[in-house]
Amino acid sequence: MSEIRVGVFGASGRMGSQVVHAVDKAEGMTIVGGVDIGEPRETVGPAQVIVDFTHPDAVMDNIEWAVSHGINMVIGTTGFTPERIARVRELVEAHPKVGVLIASNFGIGAILMMRFAEIAAKFYPSVEIIELHHPNKVDAPSGTAATTARRIAAARDEAGLGPVPDATVHDDGARGAVIDGIHVHGVRLQGLVAHQEVLFGQAGETLTIREDSYDRVSFMPGVVAGIRHIVAHPGLTLEMDDVLNF
Numbered sequence: 001m002s003e004i005r006v007g008v009f010g011a012s013g014r015m016g017s018q019v020v021h022a023v024d025k026a027e028g029m030t031i032v033g034g035v036d037i038g039e040p041r042e043t044v045g046p047a048q049v050i051v052d053f054t055h056p057d058a059v060m061d062n063i064e065w066a067v068s069h070g071i072n073m074v075i076g077t078t079g080f081t082p083e084r085i086a087r088v089r090e091l092v093e094a095h096p097k098v099g100v101l102i103a104s105n106f107g108i109g110a111i112l113m114m115r116f117a118e119i120a121a122k123f124y125p126s127v128e129i130i131e132l133h134h135p136n137k138v139d140a141p142s143g144t145a146a147t148t149a150r151r152i153a154a155a156r157d158e159a160g161l162g163p164v165p166d167a168t169v170h171d172d173g174a175r176g177a178v179i180d181g182i183h184v185h186g187v188r189l190q191g192l193v194a195h196q197e198v199l200f201g202q203a204g205e206t207l208t209i210r211e212d213s214y215d216r217v218s219f220m221p222g223v224v225a226g227i228r229h230i231v232a233h234p235g236l237t238l239e240m241d242d243v244l245n246f
């Protein structure tokens with residue numbers, strides 16, 4: 001079988017450079033081009049899959065371009081609101097042969113953390129998220145924290161839990177951002193890479209689910225699995241649960 005031809009948007013970035021290396025080493029796929037800001041996207045023209053780790057301000061335009069050129073995408077760039085997801089859904093519906101995978105985190109521990117948090121959500125009235133990242137991160141709160149908050153909120157809704165009872169806000173941001181009713185706190189600190197804690201509480205007990213990525217190499221098996229998945233799955237795939245089959 002022929003190799004999957006992979007292009008990378010954001011190829012010189014912290015993540016993009018790791019992706020180039022990981023795809024180069026992976027069996028059954030090969031790098032056909034990399035693009036950075038200001039460079040022509042046509043460079044990756046022969047690609048079957050484009051991996052995008054660029055910037056929340058750039059990613060929607062990149063998707064419009066790739067999907068309209070019939071190229072599948074694996075997207076790790078963050079900044080996806082429900083409105084942005086709806087637009088991507090429209091695009092892939094208009095190009096039914098194309099697959100787009102959007103995952104806010106490709107690390108296995110983070111994928112499990114989000115799932116575990118979703119399972120725990122219905123058992124605890126109180127919940128808060130703390131995300132901790134390197135200081136050069138462009139966005140806050142992180143995509144992982146936003147996705148976790150939305151999934152927890154959906155699980156709470158489904159279980160008939162009301163709003164989190166501890167959400168008093170009369171301060172200068174000390175209680176963090178609020179996403180779908182869930183408080184999210186962002187820490188930016190030299191020495192960190194990517195970390196998150198989800199704290200659950202009820203009378204007399206807490207549960208903390210924590211994941212730490214110490215090196216961006218931790219995201220690479222997920223990216224490679226995403227590339228293999230998307231060439232066989234047209235349409236929109238959100239997050240890694242279906243890719244990992246759980």
Ligand SMILES: NC(=O)C1=CN([C@@H]2O[C@H](COP(=O)(O)OP(=O)(O)OC[C@H]3O[C@@H](n4cnc5c(N)ncnc54)[C@H](OP(=O)(O)O)[C@@H]3O)[C@@H](O)[C@H]2O)C=CC1
Pocket residue numbers: 009010011012013014015016035036037038053054055056058075076077078079103104105106107138139143219
């Ligand atoms: N889903 C996941 O598992 C992970 C997601 N991320 C997300 O990935 C994104 C990138 O993170 P990171 O690699 O740390 O960031 P970097 O700033 O290190 O890399 C981004 C790269 O994209 C380039 N770039 C910016 N705009 C464009 C564009 N329009 N076309 C092509 N290239 C462009 C930048 O170029 P220049 O430097 O010249 O601006 C840079 O080389 C963020 O949204 C981050 O949150 C990060 C880690 C894991």
Ligand SMILES: O=C(O)C1=N[C@H](C(=O)O)C[C@H](O)C1
Pocket residue numbers: 078104105133137138141142143144145193194195
């Ligand atoms: O910018 C990063 O570094 C990361 N971004 C993603 C996010 O915003 O959740 C994934 C991971 O946390 C690393």
